[in-house]
Amino acid sequence: MGALSIRNVRKSYGETHILKGIDLEIDKGEFLILVGPSGCGKSTLLSMIAGLDAPTSGSIHIGERDVTHALPKNRDIAMVFQSYALYPNMNVAQNIAFGLEMRKVPKPGRDAAVARVAKMLQIEHLLERKPGALSGGQRQRVAMGRALARDPLLFLFDEPLSNLDAKLRVEMRAEIKLLHQRTRTTTVYVTHDQVEAMTLGDRIAVMKEGVVQQFGTPDDIYDRPATRFVAEFIGSPAMNMLQARSTHEGLSAHGIELALTAGRAERLRAQVGSEWIYGLRPEAIGFGANGLPGCIRMIEPTGPETYVSVETGAGTLVARLPGKIGEQVGDNVHLQWDAAQAHLFDASTEVRLPE
Structure with missing residues (x-):
């Protein structure tokens, strides 16, 4: 069994079928990209992995555990949101340490974790600042630092770069790739940007209308697209x-x-x-x-x-x-x-x- 197993996961709201039988399995340390146009179901699937939503049918396993109906706090995951979701009344150090504090980690352990991730992300000089005094890229680093402090089994990223300008997106994309190379934490990353998909992922799941059109390495997806949709969606200019x-x-x-x-x-x-x-x-x-x-x-x-x-x-x-x-x-x-x-x-x- 892999680090993450998604088995025949379906999601419906009445007669509206959002996910139509998703089967994916990734190994420990892999970087999985969920990519597709708006409305394809990729963020819904990520929400189910996180425990923020439940599938209509099917199962989700993290490692050996069936977490299909487990609460988010019991899944050993860390999530980085598109909106960063930082607490404006807390400084950077407090934001990074907040999750550990909620889990009753003693202060010396919290301080050590903050120092570790601040050094890794080169934000040591920002620890006393509030989120309102940070740039978009700095806020994104703080959001990643909060996730890293947990040392979870699984990182989840929900379109984390979509609010950044083009130059900063390139810089942060490189930061995320280096981060994964250092930590080798299993990661699921949602994006609609095919460049992010090709540059970041070990494997890519290309989704359309609740169905995985193709699941493979970036080379597989680009050189041997399974369908016309995949061929046109991946690559710029389009095929x-x-x-x-x-x-x-x-x-x-x-x-x-x-x-x-x-x-x-x-x-x-x-x-x-x-x-x-x-x-x-x-x-x-x-x-x-x-x-x-x-x-x-x-x-x-x-x-x-x-x-x-x-x-x-x-x-x-x-x-x-x-x-x-x-x-x-x-x-x-x-x-x-x-x-x-x-x-x-x-x-x-x-x-x-x-x-």
């Missing part, structure tokens, strides 16, 4: 998608033959007339002397990379190219890619066809 139909020759999008591996071409020739979605990551596409002709409609330089939107006979494709480019809007170009880097999704089920 290009072309509507296509299988033919006797292979696969065609608006009369243009699309490159396929030999194995896929053979399979599709046995299903002439079937509808498919042909997916290409933007970074898989390059310019060449030959290939799919098109006209540049938009150029978006980002500094280290340039995103180029090209209108072709098969549909509009976005290429992600390194550095700067010499081409201009209106120029004609040829797009090239390796057939092995293309993804195929069944147009009706949106499930990916294996290589």
